[in-house]
Each structure stands twice: as structure tokens, then as C-alpha cells.
Amino acid sequence: MTSVETLLNVEAIRQDFPVLHQEVKPGVPLVYLDNAASSQKPTQVIEAVSEFYRKHYANVHRGIHKLSEESTEAYEGARAKTATFINAASRREIVFTRNATESVNLVAQAWGRANLMPGDVIVLTEMEHHANIVPWQLIAKERGAEVRYVPVTDDGLLDLSGLDTLLSGPVKMVAATHMSNVLGTVNALEGLVQAAHDVGALVFVDGAQSVSHKPVDVQALDADFLAFSGHKMCGPSGIGVLYGKRELLEAMPPFLAGGDMIKRVTLEGAEWNDVPWKFEAGTPAIAQAVGLGAAVDYLTRVGMDRIYAYEQVLLGYALERLEEVPGGAGAWARPVQEGRGGGLHAGGMHPHDIAELLNDRGVAVRAGHHCAMPLHQRFNLVATTRASFYLYNTREEVDRLIEALYYAKSVFAF
Amino acid sequence: MDMYRELILDHYQNRRNWGLVEDPDIDYEEDNPLCGDHLHLTVRLDDARRVVAVGWEGEGCAISQASASMLGEAMVGKTLDELKHFSKDDILEMLGIPISPVRLKCALLSLKILKAGAYGLTGWPGEEDE
Numbered sequence: 001m002t003s004v005e006t007l008l009n010v011e012a013i014r015q016d017f018p019v020l021h022q023e024v025k026p027g028v029p030l031v032y033l034d035n036a037a038s039s040q041k042p043t044q045v046i047e048a049v050s051e052f053y054r055k056h057y058a059n060v061h062r063g064i065h066k067l068s069e070e071s072t073e074a075y076e077g078a079r080a081k082t083a084t085f086i087n088a089a090s091r092r093e094i095v096f097t098r099n100a101t102e103s104v105n106l107v108a109q110a111w112g113r114a115n116l117m118p119g120d121v122i123v124l125t126e127m128e129h130h131a132n133i134v135p136w137q138l139i140a141k142e143r144g145a146e147v148r149y150v151p152v153t154d155d156g157l158l159d160l161s162g163l164d165t166l167l168s169g170p171v172k173m174v175a176a177t178h179m180s181n182v183l184g185t186v187n188a189l190e191g192l193v194q195a196a197h198d199v200g201a202l203v204f205v206d207g208a209q210s211v212s213h214k215p216v217d218v219q220a221l222d223a224d225f226l227a228f229s230g231h232k233m234c235g236p237s238g239i240g241v242l243y244g245k246r247e248l249l250e251a252m253p254p255f256l257a258g259g260d261m262i263k264r265v266t267l268e269g270a271e272w273n274d275v276p277w278k279f280e281a282g283t284p285a286i287a288q289a290v291g292l293g294a295a296v297d298y299l300t301r302v303g304m305d306r307i308y309a310y311e312q313v314l315l316g317y318a319l320e321r322l323e324e325v326p327g328g329a330g331a332w333a334r335p336v337q338e339g340r341g342g343g344l345h346a347g348g349m350h351p352h353d354i355a356e357l358l359n360d361r362g363v364a365v366r367a368g369h370h371c372a373m374p375l376h377q378r379f380n381l382v383a384t385t386r387a388s389f390y391l392y393n394t395r396e397e398v399d400r401l402i403e404a405l406y407y408a409k410s411v412f413a414f
Numbered sequence: 415m416d417m418y419r420e421l422i423l424d425h426y427q428n429r430r431n432w433g434l435v436e437d438p439d440i441d442y443e444e445d446n447p448l449c450g451d452h453l454h455l456t457v458r459l460d461d462a463r464r465v466v467a468v469g470w471e472g473e474g475c476a477i478s479q480a481s482a483s484m485l486g487e488a489m490v491g492k493t494l495d496e497l498k499h500f501s502k503d504d505i506l507e508m509l510g511i512p513i514s515p516v517r518l519k520c521a522l523l524s525l526k527i528l529k530a531g532a533y534g535l536t537g538w539p540g541e542e543d544e
């Protein structure tokens with residue numbers, strides 16, 4: 001038997017997260033289940049950021065003085081750690097951005113403006129976060145390109161049966177999420193990547209949810225681009241990552257322009273810096289990058305494979321317990337392939353009301369469309385209530401969620 | 415929980431003035447994109463510009479639906495001018511519960527739609543102060 005406790009020492013992990021140890025009101029401890037929106041931070045990350053500010057902070061890449069050198073080393077060190085974390089071939093393939101959203105916009109704009117011609121095709125999926133839809137719609141409109149969508153099955157999986165048709169014609173880019181932030185579905189993208197490459201299209205992977213929860217190897221995946229955010233993986237907000245294959249990054253024009261992204265500027269023009277700095281105009285989020293490096297160290301020490309395995313067990317337990325709640329798991333959670341968060345939706349109760357009543361019992365979940373309106377439309381839902389787990393959540397917290405659901409149902413028992 | 419006191423649940427369960435009126439003088443609908451709530455309000459006025467019938471339909475949480483139901487009841491018999499003077503405080507008083515900042519949008523969706531309909535605008539003078 002795989003006992004949950006042998007996978008992770010969750011009690012020890014919880015001690016690393018100060019914010020978890022609080023009551024939302026007297027006698028009601030916090031149960032934080034809004035991890036898909038953002039994760040909490042361990043002491044190791046909080047300390048790394050404040051140590052950096054206390055001892056080493058200065059601007060990067062500029063000053064010839066001790067602090068600037070230390071700061072640059074810490075910033076570039078975080079880049080190297082991030083590269084190793086996703087098995088990039090080189091740290092030069094890691095561009096620091098503000099968040100996953102900016103990473104998508106960077107490629108949509110910089111690559112799109114240079115490469116999309118009228119009539120070209122971008123293929124997305126129906127289960128994307130708005131961050132991986134709207135930037136592509138914008139550039140498609142600007143360049144006269146067409147956007148197509150891979151449909152989603154009733155089971156919440158990508159429907160690849162019509163892929164040949166979707167990939168016919170001048171398809172230049174396929175952008176898909178690695179893990180849905182609503183369904184929890186993990187997309188095994190290998191087939192899609194292969195098919196896209198076979199027709200000469202590039203593949204952009206939205207890793208905002210996957211990189212924080214499972215081991216991701218960009219070389220094995222053969223993704224051309226991968227986007228993710230520091231704040232969803234125990235790191236600070238304000239720092240995100242764009243991974244890109246080096247030859248693609250080198251061929252792309254810059255996104256934002258200014259200082260740090262040039263080699264030489266004359267009154268007539270400028271010569272771009274090398275990658276990845278070509279894409280990092282202006283003073284970057286230095287301390288946030290250092291914090292991301294500390295988060296990567298933390299997650300690596302715990303082990304991404306263990307985190308993923310543990311969350312699977314926790315999810316299984318949650319689905320089993322949900323089965324007991326009147327209506328059954330079918331009414332509460334959509335089936336998912338092997339993901340981690342279930343979208344909860346109960347007939348007769350609006351997700352906002354569920355979330356409000358769960359909050360009354362200390363349980364923090366998210367209600368709304370989770371920036372995935374097309375996906376909700378696909379399932380004829382206006383909104384859902386989402387409970388999403390991370391490495392510090394426990395079975396007891398799942399029990400608290402279930403108890404709170406019973407409470408919510410009792411309030412609405414007309 | 416206070417927020418779900420009986421009166422609110424009663425209005426949520428039995429929404430007053432449910433269903434649209436025919437030949438409305440005011441007809442306005444809108445979504446709250448944050449939660450996907452939807453409200454459609456219709457009002458018929460008499461020759462003295464006084465409300466003779468209110469009808470509405472919508473979808474949303476208990477707070478937004480109860481507030482629409484209560485506001486609809488309060489509108490009957492009022493003049494167009496009086497409709498324009500309904501305020502945020504009137505709604506909160508009718509609901510009679512503390513509303514957290516995030517739920518304020520839910521509570522005020524009906525007011526927003528009434529104002530927009532009454533003024534014939536997507537907003538109304540003084541909206542920012544509400």
C-alpha cells in the first residue's frame with residue numbers, strides 16, 4: 001500500500017509555510033485550497049528574498065562594484081536553476097518575464113509580427129486559459145490569420161480525432177495547455193507536438209499549471225516554447241518564465257525595447273543584445289527572480305515526482321469523499337484524466353454562494369469562470385467552484401472541505 | 415451565516431416579479447463578467463411616468479437574485495425620477511446584511527441595471543461615487 005505519508009512528509013512541509021498556520025476567525029483554521037490561482041510561500045523563499053535585499057541588492061548587468069556583481073550573479077544564478085528545473089538545454093533559453101501571461105504575449109507579438117501572414121493558421125484548444133487565447137486572437141486579427149480550436153470531449157479531454165483537418169493548410173503555431181486550470185486535465189502533448197511539427201508548425205505550451213505540479217522536461221516534450229509563473233510554484237509574484245528553443249529566440253525580433261536589451265545604440269538604430277537579454281528590456285524583477293530560484297531549490301529538494309504522486313493520492317481521496325455528498329461526485333466534480341483539481345458545480349447553488357459558505361468554515365476556494373469562459377460555455381456552465389491542492393494540503397483538509405460542503409447544502413436546503 | 419439570512423433565501427427561492435413584461439418602457443440587460451451573472455429588467459410606466467409593472471429574469475448567486483427581487487418590489491408605484499434616485503444604501507438596507515467588498519458587485523448588479531435602464535446609458539451620473 002502506498003501510504004500518503006511515505007510519499008511526502010507533509011507535516012514537516014507545512015511547517016515551512018507560515019501563512020497556513022492561522023485562523024480565518026476564532027476557532028476556524030484556514031484550509032487553503034486556491035492553489036491553482038496562486039500558491040503560498042515557504043520560509044526558504046521568504047528568507048532568500050529578504051536576505052537578498054538585506055545584503056546583496058543592486059541593479060544587474062550594469063555597475064562595476066561589489067553589490068552589482070553579487071546581484072547579477074544571484075539573478076543569473078536563478079536563471080541557471082530554472083533552466084535545470086525544466087531541463088532546458090541552456091540557461092540562454094530562459095527569458096524572465098512578469099508572468100505566464102506576459103510570456104504568451106511576448107511570443108504572440110514578437111514572433112507573430114515577424115512570421116504570421118494573412119491566411120496563416122493558429123491552432124488553440126477549447127480548454128485554454130484566457131492568457132493563452134486572447135494574445136493569439138489579437139495578433140491573428142492584426143495579421144489577418146485564422147484561429148482554430150481543438151475541441152474538448154464530454155470527459156474533459158482534448159478531442160484529437162479531427163486533428164488532421166485542424167492541422168491542414170498554413171498552420172504556423174499550435175498553442176495548448178499542459179494542464180487545465182479548470183478541469184485539472186493533464187494533456188499528454190507528445191502526439192500533438194509531433195503532429196504539429198510534422199506540418200511545420202511551432203508548439204507553444206502553457207505550463208502555468210503543470211510546471212508547479214509535475215516534473216516537466218522541455219527537451220523530452222520537444223516544446224518550442226513553454227510559459228509559466230513563479231507565483232504558482234512557491235515563488236514570488238512578478239516573475240514569470242518564457243522558455244524558448246535558442247534558435248527560435250535568436251531569430252525573433254524583440255518584444256519590448258529599452259535598456260539592457262541592446263548591444264549598441266546609435267541615433268539611426270540599435271543592435272540587439274544576445275538572447276535571452278534581448279527580451280529583458282529595462283530593470284528586471286531581480287529579487288523576485290532570486291525568490292524563484294529559491295522556490296526551484298525547494299521544490300527540487302522535495303521532489304516534483306513525489307509532489308505529483310502525493311497530489312494524485314490526495315485528489316483520489318477527495319473524489320472518493322465527494323462521492324458521499326448528496327448528488328455524488330458526478331454532481332460535484334468533472335471527471336479528469338489524471339489531473340489534480342476538480343471543478344465543483346452543484347445544481348441549485350451558485351458557485352459564489354458555495355465559496356462564500358465554505359469561507360465561513362475557513363475553506364478557501366475559487367468561484368467564477370477562472371479565466372476560461374470558452375471552456376465553461378463548452379459545458380453550459382456559467383461558473384464553477386474550484387478546490388485545488390498543493391504539496392502542503394492534507395487528508396484532514398479534504399475532510400474539512402467535505403464538512404463545509406455539507407454545511408453549505410444545509411443552508412440551501414429549501 | 416448572516417449573509418444567508420432567511421429573507422434572502424426566501425427571495426432567492428421565490429423571486430418576485432419573475433418574467434419579462436410586455437411592451438416595456440425600460441428594457442435593459444447586462445452581465446457581470448466576473449461571475450457570469452446575468453440580469454434582464456423590464457419596466458412598464460403609466461402616463462404619469464409611474465411604474466405599473468416590473469418584470470425581470472436572470473441567473474446568479476443568492477445575493478444578486480435576492481437583491482433584484484427586493485429592488486423589483488420596491489420599484490412598483492415609483493416615478494421614473496424616483497427610480498433614478500435609488501441608491502447603494504437603499505439596496506444594502508433592503509438586504510439587511512453585511513456585504514463584503516467582493517460581493518458588492520453581486521448585490522449591486524440589479525441597481526446598475528435599473529440605473530442604466532432609467533437613464534438610457536450604460537452608466538449613470540455619479541456612478542463612481544456609489
Ligand SMILES: Cc1ncc(COP(=O)(O)O)c(C=O)c1O
Nearest residue numbers: 099100101129131181208209229
Ligand atoms: C493554465 C493557465 N495559464 C495561464 C495562467 C496565467 O498565469 P498568470 O496570471 O500568472 O500570468 C494561469 C493562471 O491563472 C493558468 O492557470
